[in-house]
Amino acid sequence: MITHICFDLDGTLCNSTTLGFESTNAALEANGKAKITLEDYEACTRYDTITRFGVHLNTLNGGSGPTSDPEIMSEALRIGGEFERQYTSLVSPSTAPFFPNALSRLREIKASEQRSSNTVTMSILTNAKQEYALKVLEVNDCSSLFSSVHGADSAGVSKPNPGGLNFIMSENNVTPETTVFVGDSLSDGEAGINSNCRTIGCSWGAGKGLEESGFFTEGVVHSVDELFDKLETLIESKS
Numbered sequence: 001m002i003t004h005i006c007f008d009l010d011g012t013l014c015n016s017t018t019l020g021f022e023s024t025n026a027a028l029e030a031n032g033k034a035k036i037t038l039e040d041y042e043a044c045t046r047y048d049t050i051t052r053f054g055v056h057l058n059t060l061n062g063g064s065g066p067t068s069d070p071e072i073m074s075e076a077l078r079i080g081g082e083f084e085r086q087y088t089s090l091v092s093p094s095t096a097p098f099f100p101n102a103l104s105r106l107r108e109i110k111a112s113e114q115r116s117s118n119t120v121t122m123s124i125l126t127n128a129k130q131e132y133a134l135k136v137l138e139v140n141d142c143s144s145l146f147s148s149v150h151g152a153d154s155a156g157v158s159k160p161n162p163g164g165l166n167f168i169m170s171e172n173n174v175t176p177e178t179t180v181f182v183g184d185s186l187s188d189g190e191a192g193i194n195s196n197c198r199t200i201g202c203s204w205g206a207g208k209g210l211e212e213s214g215f216f217t218e219g220v221v222h223s224v225d226e227l228f229d230k231l232e233t234l235i236e237s238k239s
Contacts, residue, residue, distance in 0.1 A: 008188045019095040024053075
């Protein structure tokens with residue numbers, strides 16, 4: 001039986017791709033860097049902000065993938081910090097809306113919990129900053145639905161490191177056996193697998209190759225309603 005659902009935020013519940021992409025290019029341009037493509041942006045959303053900017057800067061310098069180059073990462077830290085301040089300041093119901101039906105289905109889970117003896121807690125774990133996640137929930141009027149909300153900064157690690165998910169499970173006094181982690185990227189699935197949780201992949205986000213990865217124990221869903229139907233089945237199941 002599932003008693004705890006942990007969600008990734010961007011690309012899973014929240015449709016913030018345009019906000020993130022445009023804010024990334026604004027931060028790069030403000031620092032004299034070339035713009036990146038939407039494909040490049042989406043391919044890197046699995047990383048925390050500073051690692052992601054390191055990848056972008058490394059790519060613009062002719063490299064590929066994450067880097068430990070101190071000069072690049074020092075610049076990534078500075079530009080990524082500028083991005084995060086801008087990104088968070090622009091969060092609104094129009095720039096960071098939830099996907100259609102997501103809010104109503106989340107509220108249904110909360111309401112059904114209140115009507116029955118089944119206690120189901122819901123939480124958020126994102127690779128963005130906690131401040132950003134809290135603001136997204138606030139502007140969408142759903143903060144009260146979640147018992148825990150953490151970013152890579154407040155959790156202390158970024159996905160796919162399992163530490164963040166383990167931290168949230170401890171905070172909610174739940175076990176991996178009763179937890180399912182829902183996300184749209186390979187790093188979400190890998191974090192869940194590394195924490196011994198059940199996992200569900202969402203195909204509408206930025207992640208690619210989810211079905212081939214083997215990281216999603218409960219499969220990959222292709223619509224918000226399919227996701228929440230599956231979650232309700234897991235909640236009602238005795239195993």
